[in-house]
Amino acid sequence: MQIKSSVHDYAxxxxxxxxxxxxxxxxxQPLYLIDRRVHELYPGxxxxxxxxxxxxIDASEKQKAFENLTPVFLEILRHGMRRDWTLIVIGGGVxxxxxxxxxxxxxxGARWELIPTTLLAQxxxxxxxxxxxxxxxxxxxxxxxxxxxxxxLTDDVLRTLPWDxxxxxxxxxxxxxxxxxxxxxxxxxxxxxxxxxxxxxxAKWTRRSLTVKQPYIETDEFDRGVRNLLNYGHTFGHAYExxxxxxxxxxxxxxxxxxxxxxxxxxxxxxxxxxxxxxxTALAPWHQPYGDVLRAAERERVFAAIRxxxxxxxxxVQCILTRGPGAMEKRAVSLEDELVPAVNTFIDxxxx
Amino acid sequence: MQIKSSVHDYAxxxxxxxxxxxxxxxxxQPLYLIDRRVHELYPGxxxxxxxxxxxxIDASEKQKAFENLTPVFLEILRHGMRRDWTLIVIGGGVxxxxxxxxxxxxxxGARWELIPTTLLAQxxxxxxxxxxxxxxxxxxxxxxxxxxxxxxLTDDVLRTLPWDxxxxxxxxxxxxxxxxxxxxxxxxxxxxxxxxxxxxxxAKWTRRSLTVKQPYIETDEFDRGVRNLLNYGHTFGHAYExxxxxxxxxxxxxxxxxxxxxxxxxxxxxxxxxxxxxxxTALAPWHQPYGDVLRAAERERVFAAIRxxxxxxxxxVQCILTRGPGAMEKRAVSLEDELVPAVNTFIDxxxx
Numbered sequence: 001m002q003i004k005s006s007v008h009d010y011a012x013x014x015x016x017x018x019x020x021x022x023x024x025x026x027x028x029q030p031l032y033l034i035d036r037r038v039h040e041l042y043p044g045x046x047x048x049x050x051x052x053x054x055x056x057i058d059a060s061e062k063q064k065a066f067e068n069l070t071p072v073f074l075e076i077l078r079h080g081m082r083r084d085w086t087l088i089v090i091g092g093g094v095x096x097x098x099x100x101x102x103x104x105x106x107x108x109g110a111r112w113e114l115i116p117t118t119l120l121a122q123x124x125x126x127x128x129x130x131x132x133x134x135x136x137x138x139x140x141x142x143x144x145x146x147x148x149x150x151x152x153l154t155d156d157v158l159r160t161l162p163w164d165x166x167x168x169x170x171x172x173x174x175x176x177x178x179x180x181x182x183x184x185x186x187x188x189x190x191x192x193x194x195x196x197x198x199x200x201x202x203a204k205w206t207r208r209s210l211t212v213k214q215p216y217i218e219t220d221e222f223d224r225g226v227r228n229l230l231n232y233g234h235t236f237g238h239a240y241e242x243x244x245x246x247x248x249x250x251x252x253x254x255x256x257x258x259x260x261x262x263x264x265x266x267x268x269x270x271x272x273x274x275x276x277x278x279x280x281t282a283l284a285p286w287h288q289p290y291g292d293v294l295r296a297a298e299r300e301r302v303f304a305a306i307r308x309x310x311x312x313x314x315x316x317v318q319c320i321l322t323r324g325p326g327a328m329e330k331r332a333v334s335l336e337d338e339l340v341p342a343v344n345t346f347i348d349x350x351x352x
Numbered sequence: 353m354q355i356k357s358s359v360h361d362y363a364x365x366x367x368x369x370x371x372x373x374x375x376x377x378x379x380x381q382p383l384y385l386i387d388r389r390v391h392e393l394y395p396g397x398x399x400x401x402x403x404x405x406x407x408x409i410d411a412s413e414k415q416k417a418f419e420n421l422t423p424v425f426l427e428i429l430r431h432g433m434r435r436d437w438t439l440i441v442i443g444g445g446v447x448x449x450x451x452x453x454x455x456x457x458x459x460x461g462a463r464w465e466l467i468p469t470t471l472l473a474q475x476x477x478x479x480x481x482x483x484x485x486x487x488x489x490x491x492x493x494x495x496x497x498x499x500x501x502x503x504x505l506t507d508d509v510l511r512t513l514p515w516d517x518x519x520x521x522x523x524x525x526x527x528x529x530x531x532x533x534x535x536x537x538x539x540x541x542x543x544x545x546x547x548x549x550x551x552x553x554x555a556k557w558t559r560r561s562l563t564v565k566q567p568y569i570e571t572d573e574f575d576r577g578v579r580n581l582l583n584y585g586h587t588f589g590h591a592y593e594x595x596x597x598x599x600x601x602x603x604x605x606x607x608x609x610x611x612x613x614x615x616x617x618x619x620x621x622x623x624x625x626x627x628x629x630x631x632x633t634a635l636a637p638w639h640q641p642y643g644d645v646l647r648a649a650e651r652e653r654v655f656a657a658i659r660x661x662x663x664x665x666x667x668x669v670q671c672i673l674t675r676g677p678g679a680m681e682k683r684a685v686s687l688e689d690e691l692v693p694a695v696n697t698f699i700d701x702x703x704x
C-alpha cells in the first residue's frame with residue numbers, strides 16, 4: 001500500500017521472511033538502529049549485517065526520554081552516519097519513536113526505513129508519521145511528524161512475540177475494527193475466537209487495520225480533526241499505563257480504555273448498555289488479568305493522569321466516546337461530575 | 353513583508369521601540385524564552401512581563417548543545433506551557449536556534465514568535481526556518497526547518513549592541529548584497545564608508561538584506577539547490593570559527609570566508625584578481641584585527657573542519673565560488689590539490 005503524507009509519500013511493503021526483509025532494506029549506506037532484544041533473537045538473520053553499522057538500544061520507556069537520547073545520537077554520528085545515508089530502524093513502538101525523532105532532526109531530516117517487529121507497530125503505529133518522546137516526569141510531550149521513507153512488514157518476526165505482546169497489538173486491532181464497522185468488528189472477533197497466534201491471521205488483520213487507519217492519517221495528518229477519533233480508548237488507556245508505572249502493556253491498556261469509554265458512553269446515554277455488555281464479555285480474554293493491576297492502582301493517580309493529558313484543559317476532558325461500532329465522536333465531558341463517578345464504578349465493579 | 357513557507361507563511365513586521373515590540377508580541381498565553389543579557393539590559397521594558405512567564409538562558413554555543421536543552425524544556429513545561437500557548441523568543445542567533453528547535457518538537461509543534469535582538473538575526477537568520485543544534489563534539493548536526501509564526505523587528509534594540517556584534521551582522525549583510533548585484537554592493541559600501549552605528553542605516557540594510565534572501569528561501573526552503581548559494585563564505589567561515597574555538601564572531605568569520613572564497617575563485621580563474629583586491633581593501637575595516645586570530649589558529653584544525661563539514665565527501669569540497677557580484681556558483685573543488693594551497697596562501701599572505 002502507498003501512504004500519502006505532506007512530508008513525503010511512502011510505501012508499506014510485505015515480505016516473506018525476516019532475512020528477506022533485511023535484504024530488501026539494505027541500501028547503499030545503511031546505519032541500523034536495532035532493539036537489542038530483537039538482535040539477540042535473530043542471530044542468523046543479523047549475521048549478514050556488519051556490527052560496525054549497528055547501534056543497539058533497549059526498548060524501554062526510559063530510553064525514549066529526551067535526556068537519554070544524547071548517547072544514541074552520538075553513537076550514530078561516531079558510526080560515521082552522514083546526510084546521504086539511511087537509518088534503518090528495527091523494533092517496536094519505542095524504537096519507532098526514537099528512530100523517527102532522530103531521523104527528523106539529524107541533519108535537519110535524514111532518510112529512514114522502518115521494520116516494525118511487534119504486532120502493535122505493524123498493525124497501527126508504523127503509519128501515521130508520529131513520534132513521542134518523554135522528558136523528565138512528562139510523558140510524550142515532545143515529538144514530531146515525520147514518516148519513514150518506507151515500511152517493511154513481515155509476519156515472520158511475530159512468531160517470537162510473547163503472548164502479552166500479541167494481546168497488546170490486538171488492542172489496537174480491535175480498536176480500529178470497532179472504528180470501522182459492526183461487520184468488521186464481528187469478523188475479527190470470530191477469527192479471534194479460535195486464534196492461537198497464527199501468522200496468517202496476524203498478517204490479515206495487520207493489513208485490514210492499516211486500511212482502516214489510512215484515511216484518518218491521510219485526511220488529517222497533524223491530528224487536528226478526524227484523526228482524534230483514533231484516540232478512542234486512549235485517554236483512559238494512557239492514564240492506566242501511567243498510574244500503574246507501565247505495569248499494563250500499552251495495547252492491553254487500550255482495551256481497558258475502550259471498555260471504559262464505552263461504559264461512559266452508555267452511562268451518558270450515547271449507546272445502549274447491551275453494546276457495552278457485549279464488548280465486556282468479548283474483550284475479557286484479551287485483557288485479563290490486568291484488570292486486577294488497574295484495580296490495585298492508586299485511583300488519584302489515574303485521575304491526575306487524565307487531568308494532565310495534554311489535550312485537556314481544567315475541569316473538562318475531551319473524550320472519544322461511541323454510539324456503537326463505526327460511530328465514534330469527540331465530546332467534552334466534565335471530569336468531576338461525569339468522568340470520576342463513571343470511571344470509579346467501572347474500575348470497582350466491571351473488571352472482575 | 354510576508355514570507356512563504358511550506359510549514360506556514362509568516363509576516364515580518366517592524367516596530368518603533370522595543371517596548372512597543374513587546375506589547376505587540378503579547379498573546380493570550382505567552383511564555384517568553386529570553387537571552388539573559390537582553391533581559392538585564394532592558395529592565396524598564398521587561399518590567400511589564402511577569403517573571404513567572406520568563407525562562408532566561410545564556411546565549412552560548414554550549415547552551416545550544418542537545419545535551420543542555422533538557423533543563424530548558426523542563427523549565428518551560430514547569431512554567432505550565434501547553435499546546436495552545438505561544439513561545440516568544442527574544443535574542444540573537446543562539447536563542448533563535450534553541451527557540452526554533454524547542455518549538456518544532458514541543459507538543460509536536462508549538463506556535464512561536466521571534467524578536468531578534470542582534471543585527472545578524474534581524475538581517476539574515478530570522479527568515480528561512482532553520483535551527484542548528486550542537487551535540488557532543490559535533491557542531492550543527494541536529495536541526496529543523498520550522499519558521500516562527502511571526503517575526504517582530506525593531507532597530508531600537510540594536511543600540512546596545514557591541515561594535516563587534518554590529519560587524520558580525522554586517523558580515524551577512526555584505527554577503528547578501530554581494531549575492532544581489534554590483535550596484536547594491538556598491539551602495540552598501542558607500543553607506544558603510546561613513547557609518548557609525550546609526551539605527552536608520554541598520555534598518556535600511558536589514559530590510560534590503562531580507563529582500564535579497566527571501567527568493568532563495570522561498571524557492572528552495574529545504575536547501576537542496578539555489579539556497580546553497582547563501583553559503584557563500586560559510587564553508588571557510590565555519591572552519592575559521594571552529595578552528596579558533598569561536599574566537600572570531602560568526603559574521604566576521606563570514607567576511608574572512610568571503611575573502612577566502614573570492615581569493616580561491618581568482619586563483620581558479622573564475623573572477624579577475626582586481627575584484628578580489630577591491631574586496632580585500634573594502635572589507636578590511638570590517639574584519640580587522642581578527643585576521644591575526646585566524647593566522648594564529650592551528651592550520652590543521654582549519655582543514656579538518658573543512659573536511660568534516662557535513663556537505664563534503666572525502667577529498668572534494670563543495671564550495672560556493674564567485675564570478676563577481678551577483679554571480680555565485682557551486683563548484684566541487686579538490687581539497688588537497690586546490691584548496692589547501694590557496695587557503696594557506698590566503699591566510700599567510702593576505703591578512704596583514
